[in-house]
Amino acid sequence: MNAARPQPARTDTAPGDVGIEIRDVSHQYGGRGGQGGVTALDHITLHIRANEFHALLGPSGCGKSTLLYLIGGFVPVQSGVIETRRGVVTGPSPDRGIVFQNFALFPWKTVLQNVLYGLEKLGLPKKDREDRARHFIDLVHLSGFENAYPSQLSGGMQQRAAIARTLAVDPEILLMDEPFGALDAQTRRVMQEELRAIFERTRKTVVFVTHDVQEAVFLADRISIMSARPGRIQHILDVDMDRSRGDEITKRPEFVDLGEHIWGLVRDQAIAATRGAH
Amino acid sequence: MTRPASPAFTPARARGRAAPGPQAPSMLGAVWRRLTSDTVIQLAVIAVLLIAWETVTRLGLVHPFLLPRLSAVLERIYNNALNGKVFMDLGLTLYRAAAGFFIGVAVAIPLGVMMARNAGVRWFFDPLVSIGFPMPKISFLPIFILWFGIFDTSKIVMIAFSCFFPVVSATYAGTLGVDKWVIWSARSFGARESQVLREVVLPMALPQILTGIQIAVPVGLITTVVTEMLMGGPGIGGSMMAAGRFADSVGVFAGIVEIAVLGAIVVKGVERMRAYLLRWHAEARH
Ligand SMILES: Nc1ncnc2c1ncn2[C@@H]1O[C@H](COP(=O)(O)OP(=O)(O)OP(=O)(O)O)[C@@H](O)[C@H]1O
Ligand SMILES: [Mg+2]
Numbered sequence: 001m002n003a004a005r006p007q008p009a010r011t012d013t014a015p016g017d018v019g020i021e022i023r024d025v026s027h028q029y030g031g032r033g034g035q036g037g038v039t040a041l042d043h044i045t046l047h048i049r050a051n052e053f054h055a056l057l058g059p060s061g062c063g064k065s066t067l068l069y070l071i072g073g074f075v076p077v078q079s080g081v082i083e084t085r086r087g088v089v090t091g092p093s094p095d096r097g098i099v100f101q102n103f104a105l106f107p108w109k110t111v112l113q114n115v116l117y118g119l120e121k122l123g124l125p126k127k128d129r130e131d132r133a134r135h136f137i138d139l140v141h142l143s144g145f146e147n148a149y150p151s152q153l154s155g156g157m158q159q160r161a162a163i164a165r166t167l168a169v170d171p172e173i174l175l176m177d178e179p180f181g182a183l184d185a186q187t188r189r190v191m192q193e194e195l196r197a198i199f200e201r202t203r204k205t206v207v208f209v210t211h212d213v214q215e216a217v218f219l220a221d222r223i224s225i226m227s228a229r230p231g232r233i234q235h236i237l238d239v240d241m242d243r244s245r246g247d248e249i250t251k252r253p254e255f256v257d258l259g260e261h262i263w264g265l266v267r268d269q270a271i272a273a274t275r276g277a278h
Numbered sequence: 279m280t281r282p283a284s285p286a287f288t289p290a291r292a293r294g295r296a297a298p299g300p301q302a303p304s305m306l307g308a309v310w311r312r313l314t315s316d317t318v319i320q321l322a323v324i325a326v327l328l329i330a331w332e333t334v335t336r337l338g339l340v341h342p343f344l345l346p347r348l349s350a351v352l353e354r355i356y357n358n359a360l361n362g363k364v365f366m367d368l369g370l371t372l373y374r375a376a377a378g379f380f381i382g383v384a385v386a387i388p389l390g391v392m393m394a395r396n397a398g399v400r401w402f403f404d405p406l407v408s409i410g411f412p413m414p415k416i417s418f419l420p421i422f423i424l425w426f427g428i429f430d431t432s433k434i435v436m437i438a439f440s441c442f443f444p445v446v447s448a449t450y451a452g453t454l455g456v457d458k459w460v461i462w463s464a465r466s467f468g469a470r471e472s473q474v475l476r477e478v479v480l481p482m483a484l485p486q487i488l489t490g491i492q493i494a495v496p497v498g499l500i501t502t503v504v505t506e507m508l509m510g511g512p513g514i515g516g517s518m519m520a521a522g523r524f525a526d527s528v529g530v531f532a533g534i535v536e537i538a539v540l541g542a543i544v545v546k547g548v549e550r551m552r553a554y555l556l557r558w559h560a561e562a563r564h
Contacts, residue, residue, distance in 0.1 A: 074462045092465040104459035108481045118467035149558040169467060245434040 018085065019050035019205035020173065022070055025080030027066055040066040042230035045079075050085065051203040053196075055216035057262070058226030059270040064209040065101055067231070068175045072098045073206065084173060094122065097171030099179045101209075103162040105150040111137060111161045112146040118169040127128075136164040139194065155182040160191065167198065174206045180215065192218055198245075212261045217241075219257060225265050228272040235265055333545040346528045354532040363517075367533075368540055374430060375502040378387030378437025379494060381539045387487060391479060407446055407540025408456060415440040416504055423509070433505045440492040440501040448490025488552045495548050499541050514540075 027041040038061040050053045056064050069075040071082055073092040082089040084096070103238065105114050115133040124132065137146055140160035150158050159182045166174070180188045196219055199206060201230055210216050217239055218221050225235040241249060285367045285418075328348055334340060335347040342350075360460040393407075417435055426432035454512040456479050506515025512538050521529025
């Protein structure tokens with residue numbers, strides 16, 4: 001994998017402990033001068049370690065997408081600081097890839113052209129681009145649909161195309177906003193295994209937003225649980241699971257227990273969220 | 279780059295799509311569908327109207343000066359085709375319409391995009407466009423004649439001016455409607471601002487821009503003929519006015535038929551272009 005890495009080799013010699021450092025970040029939508037807006041994030045401080053798979057769990061509307069937009073550099077940080085090993089985040093960059101909740105494919109491009117777009121921007125030679133794009137289309141099981149337009153695909157297929165497009169440019173940091181939300185149970189499981197395998201091979205720093213407790217426990221090294229809006233980090237849990245063992249991880253008692261425990265924590269927040277909505 | 283051991287998995291849907299089962303339709307069904315296809319029906323409607331025109335005039339129900347026979351009109355067009363007048367008139371009209379249209383669109387699209395993306399540009403031009411769009415553009419003709427003279431320049435400026443408004447407002451609305459995530463996607467791959475505009479914003483706004491263009495095309499043709507009628511000289515509008523002045527009603531109707539055919543061909547052509555450019559769009563498949 002590293003041999004095919006399209007970006008220049010990492011030259012920084014930082015110890016690489018901090019992947020993404022989020023310090024005291026708050027975010028408001030609308031309103032002026034701090035008045036009358038919606039507070040989406042309330043003093044978030046979170047250290048995401050380099051090369052860890054970090055899952056973000058929280059009720060709907062708690063600001064998970066907003067936090068990813070801030071890390072991605074799409075929305076300016078209003079207060080606080082977000083820093084990666086490449087420095088303070090001030091805007092988007094190809095070393096922070098994102099899979100949006102609503103896919104955001106380019107509708108006038110075919111699946112292949114969508115995946116090629118990022119590779120063209122990286123300046124890869126034409127032959128390599130094609131090979132690489134086809135490899136990742138194959139990886140998300142979309143072979144045969146290279147020339148389909150997004151409007152000809154199901155929601156789940158569009159989601160997989162968007163995943164291929166982002167994985168193809170091999171970003172150092174991978175931000176994923178419920179990337180498997182539109183998939184059926186089987187495809188979802190296959191994609192989860194595929195993603196974890198990619199992660200084991202490439203050791204990116206992954207921030208993975210999900211509603212699904214099982215998914216978080218299955219994929220992540222650490223899990224942050226956010227409170228109902230305004231979003232705060234409520235709990236951070238380690239998932240200490242020996243993944244090298246070949247058995248079905250989801251059937252182990254420690255997996256089930258951890259899931260139960262997290263579900264309890266999330267449930268409280270979800271109830272608070274529905275109360276807040278009325 | 280080897281793939282990890284994972285269950286071999288080909289989505290059932292993929293296989294289903296890859297091999298669509300073509301069903302042989304019955305001959306009769308195919309013929310019927312052909313007979314009732316949209317184009318055939320549209321042509322049939324026009325044919326019925328033309329036959330009615332010829333019948334009514336042959337039966338002497340209307341005075342031939344008020345409504346000459348279709349056959350007489352077609353004969354005139356045929357003769358004008360033989361001596362080249364039709365091509366001269368149509369060619370000139372088409373040239374003026376095209377020149378004005380392209381100038382108008384070339385100004386309107388960048389301006390519409392800039393209005394949507396830049397507050398300063400928006401503040402300055404939004405009121406101008408709002409005032410100008412509903413105004414009868416032809417009322418500016420005397421000013422254009424004053425500024426640009428009595429020849430082609432003022433005609434073309436007039437046409438460009440009237441094509442400009444539908445396209446600028448459609449482009450503005452279309453650009454405003456481009457959702458932020460698609461733009462962010464491009465930026466996350468390292469697209470610069472100018473690339474985002476060209477590679478993302480324009481294609482995303484294209485359906486609406488084309489809608490504006492589809493309005494501008496007939497508006498441009500109408501403006502061309504009206505301008506020619508008001509200013510005279512060669513071109514279909516001028517020829518029709520000349521024929522009218524000599525009480526040559528066959529000549530006037532010949533002009534009407536010529537501009538009708540030209541307009542229909544151009545409008546159909548633009549429709550085809552839209553279908554081709556938007557083949558990725560859900561609207562292309564029902
Ligand atoms: N553009 C916006 N303008 C105003 N308010 C917004 C905007 N985007 C989000 N919000 C508000 O900010 C809060 C957080 O939104 P966000 O999309 O980050 O939530 P989320 O955790 O991703 O939710 P979900 O799980 O449903 O995707 C919500 O309450 C929402 O109403
Ligand atoms: Mg969200």
